[in-house]
Amino acid sequence: MKSKLPTPAPNALRVAPIVSDARYWRHVVTQLQTECPHADAILQILILAKRNEVALIPPVVAAWAIAQRPELLESTAPLRIAILGASETDSGIDGRLYRLIPWLLSQPDRVVEVEVVGPELQRFSFPTDSLADELPPTDLYPVSCGQWWAERPAATPPDLMILFHPGFESHVDSWFEIDELPMLLKTKIPVLAFSYDADEAERDCAILRAMGASTEPSSPCPFALHDQASHEPLHRFEFGRASYRVTQYREQEPNTLLIEAILGMTRAMAQTGMTQGSQFLHQDAWRPCFMRRGEQLCTVLHVFDRIYYDPQAKELFIGLKGRQLEDMAIFDAGEVDVLGGLATLHTPLERALSAFSLYRMLVPPHEEEDVLQKAASMIDALLDAHPDNRATAKKALRGRKTKSKKKSRGRK
Secondary structure, eight states: OOOOOOOOOGGGOOSSOHHHHOSSHHHHHHHHHHHOTTHHHHHHHHHHTTOGGGGGHHHHHHHHHHHTOHHHHSOOSOEEEEEETOOTTTSTTTTGGGGGHHHHTTOTTOOEEEEEEOGGGGGOOOOOGGGTTTOOOOEEEOSOHHHHHHHSOTTSOOSEEEEESOOHHHHHHHHTSTTSHHHHHTTTOOEEEEESSHHHHHHHHHHHHHTTEEEOOOEEOTTOEEOOSOSOGGGOOEEOOEEEEEEEEOOOOOOHHHHHHHHHHHHHHHHHHHHHSSOOOGGGTTEEEEEEETTEEEEEEEEETTEEEETTTTEEEEEETTEEOTTSOOEEOTTOOHHHHHHTOOSHHHHHHHHHHHHHHHSOTTOOOOHHHHHHHHHHHHHHHOGGGHHHHHHHHHTTHHHHHHHTGGGO
16 A cells, blocks of 8 residues: 655644745745655655756745635635646656655645646656655656647646746647647646746747737746766756746637747757857847957847847848857848837847748748848848838948949859
């Protein structure tokens, strides 16, 4: 018979949840070891299984999410939670580690029922024999969230649905089929999602809104993991650094243009990271920086990838490692009011999408456009942000054809 975690004496119970008192997730682990008799054994098992304490992060983060909702924390009724789109990292080792949530809430007698849902669960198996005496498994459903919802009892809906790193940018079609996530959003059950960072959270929220959902601005999670030890930015382990809530859903025609723009920008950022060995965040678009142009150190704007804009010279150029590449083409922005156009864009994502639009026109996938065609495309992209200058820009472009050809010889 499977054992149950023992309950401490009443005078040992904490007034506030562990996840409310602690500042970082490692502090939570320390408190858990102090108050949960089985915590040391569980940690030793995780270390021997080469999972370390990282496997505890999803349960800790889930408990923190519950503690933020007084109607869930203060209720004495059984608490039902669903982890949607689960993979190996957030499965909690067959859901067993989610059994620690009552202890993390300092409510060891609380009944917490956890359902772990996700088609990727069928790809993983865990050596759980050593955990059997400490924590029993939870209910696992290796299917999509729509299949799970269609088959589960309607009389006992979950109180909270949690998505860890849903990957909307990679799996937007499967998530938003009409009988998948949209069907669950219509139920008005609270949905809380976690992203790797604030950048991804902003893109995820934009995709959700493009599909008809309403979201609250993202906020940092104090128990997220950001591995600063690695010297390779592309290989650092991160988990749940930003969270956001889905508040409403109204069925509508998807804004496919916005979604395609976000997906294209995400792919370009990934490619930029692989070629340059550093991660480009969309919040970095149009960010001021220093760049050496010839013998001068100039304050310029980093547009996207290796493209920079000099507001004094009103030129776009290619740069690398703090220096302009002299043999690459220079594109004259003429009299287009770039800074004025940027002032009309209110969010980092809007600014990033404008930068990506310019990047894609200057550096198309096939990279076979003529230099003058690239310059014309660049002008059109800038005018999207400030259309009043269209006539002036076209006139400026016609007057600079000779200059553009001369400056771009090094590229040919």
